[in-house]
Amino acid sequence: xxxxxxxxxxxxxxxxxxxxxxxxxxxxxxxxxxxxxxxxxxxxxxxxxxxxxxxxx
Amino acid sequence: xxxxxxxxxxxxxxxxxxxxxxxxxxxxxxxxxxxxxxxxxxxxxxxxxxxxxxxxxxxxxxxxxxxxxxxxxxxxxxxxxxxxxxxxxxxxxxxxxxxxxxxxxxxxxxxxxxxxxxxxxxxxxxxxxxxxxxxxxxxxxxxxxxxxxxxxxxxxxxxxxxxxxxxxxxxxxxxxxxxxxxxxxxxxxxxxxxxxxxxxxxxxxxxxxxxxxxxxxxxxxxxxxxxxxxxxxxxxxxxxxxxxxxxxxxxxxxxxxxxxxxxxxxxxxxxxxxxxxxxxxxxxxxxxxxxxxxxxxxxxxxxxxxxxxxxxxxxxxxxxxxxxxxxxxxxxxxxxxxxxxxxxxxxxxxxxxxxxxxxxxxxxxxxxxxxxxxxxxxxxxxxxxxxxxxxxxxxxxxxxxxxxxxxxxxxxxxxxxxxxxxxxxxxxxxxxxxxxxxxxxxxxxxxxxxxxxxxxxxxxxxx
Numbered sequence: 001x002x003x004x005x006x007x008x009x010x011x012x013x014x015x016x017x018x019x020x021x022x023x024x025x026x027x028x029x030x031x032x033x034x035x036x037x038x039x040x041x042x043x044x045x046x047x048x049x050x051x052x053x054x055x056x057x
Numbered sequence: 058x059x060x061x062x063x064x065x066x067x068x069x070x071x072x073x074x075x076x077x078x079x080x081x082x083x084x085x086x087x088x089x090x091x092x093x094x095x096x097x098x099x100x101x102x103x104x105x106x107x108x109x110x111x112x113x114x115x116x117x118x119x120x121x122x123x124x125x126x127x128x129x130x131x132x133x134x135x136x137x138x139x140x141x142x143x144x145x146x147x148x149x150x151x152x153x154x155x156x157x158x159x160x161x162x163x164x165x166x167x168x169x170x171x172x173x174x175x176x177x178x179x180x181x182x183x184x185x186x187x188x189x190x191x192x193x194x195x196x197x198x199x200x201x202x203x204x205x206x207x208x209x210x211x212x213x214x215x216x217x218x219x220x221x222x223x224x225x226x227x228x229x230x231x232x233x234x235x236x237x238x239x240x241x242x243x244x245x246x247x248x249x250x251x252x253x254x255x256x257x258x259x260x261x262x263x264x265x266x267x268x269x270x271x272x273x274x275x276x277x278x279x280x281x282x283x284x285x286x287x288x289x290x291x292x293x294x295x296x297x298x299x300x301x302x303x304x305x306x307x308x309x310x311x312x313x314x315x316x317x318x319x320x321x322x323x324x325x326x327x328x329x330x331x332x333x334x335x336x337x338x339x340x341x342x343x344x345x346x347x348x349x350x351x352x353x354x355x356x357x358x359x360x361x362x363x364x365x366x367x368x369x370x371x372x373x374x375x376x377x378x379x380x381x382x383x384x385x386x387x388x389x390x391x392x393x394x395x396x397x398x399x400x401x402x403x404x405x406x407x408x409x410x411x412x413x414x415x416x417x418x419x420x421x422x423x424x425x426x427x428x429x430x431x432x433x434x435x436x437x438x439x440x441x442x443x444x445x446x447x448x449x450x451x452x453x454x455x456x457x458x459x460x461x462x463x464x465x466x467x468x469x470x471x472x473x474x475x476x477x478x479x480x481x482x483x484x485x486x487x488x489x490x491x492x493x494x495x496x497x498x499x500x501x502x503x504x505x506x507x508x509x510x511x512x513x514x515x516x517x518x519x520x
Contacts (some may be wrong), residue, residue, distance in 0.1 A: 008221075034368075041370060048239075049235060
């Protein structure tokens, strides 16, 4: 389960960042880019708590 | 920036003893901690303020590269070597040198600066609410609030932050750790989207666009100091001066296995104080490109324009996750005045004061000056620690004088601190030295004063 969550987190980071690159390459418009970034953000905050080590003091 | 306090002390223990070998940490943990700490809400203000200061592309890029390199070297060559030898917290080390009462005064100075900084972070987060609720927000250079909506948004944001800092510090610290990789990704996206919107279609043209569209140089905006290469370099070097040359990160590096782990600070400097500042600056350039009359430096609208709701969430998270440890540290600093007082109440009260300061965007609009001032105020104590550790024993003088003599105030350290601040203030007020530069001569003034005064006081007093 943790392993799946970790993979989803890294996928979420890609979904957050890749739309900006695709926008730069004229493959997405700005509205689409922002929707995909929001999706990546949501996935990151759903998946990451399942695996990220709690290191904070 | 760290422009912020470090919330990343690995564990809250060994406060009055040497860190044992079993508790030492490796390089990797320092890289992660620095990378996380220096992507803060205030980065979204600093980048635009560089642009408002009329900086040119070369001065900004090269100034940041050199200044951040000097900051990394300061951590590596000043802070970490002492930290890994004494392995004590800053406060305990200072107490040994300066005495308990002087440390308390230092704590209060630190606490006041933390409070204002937390206020700036609350201001940054509140600008995101302005996008949702569409109330008027302060314009560029405004020092007073300009709408009831702004006042309410700041006070609500600040009150929420204060309660969380008082109640749930640990929860937000964990959330901050989790948010860091995502925030870094969003900052990178700010830059990429901003560049494309500014007309860049190939990264090969970056330098041309940077020089002719983004950082064109020329006159600064009204009320701003013109920034040259030297301003950028010194700002990047000294914006965390309290932490490296000021030695606040003794508390952090006391856990480091090796002193060269100071180079881990490069992760924070070149992600937060290079990439993030440049990305934020690009967003402001985009705003000016689209509407030259809109000079407001408001991170919320800047981020929303590029990245939509994800951008707004980044602004809120960046402000919240850094305001939280800032308020916590400020609370601890003030609590040291009355150790029996409730940390909860002190933190809450500190947060409410920070919220009131946040209503007035004075600190936020003058953030570059504020950060330089913070470094100037705390830097002399770093010089005192440096000299006490490396120089005094070689001159036949005694280190840790307060501990050796049982004094609550080491006047050599106290006077070195106060006189250095007086000299620096005089240099700024009467000699035309700008505040961004004054801490460099100030360090040497503090060091020389501490040696001379130690000679006087120690010869008069037999421990």
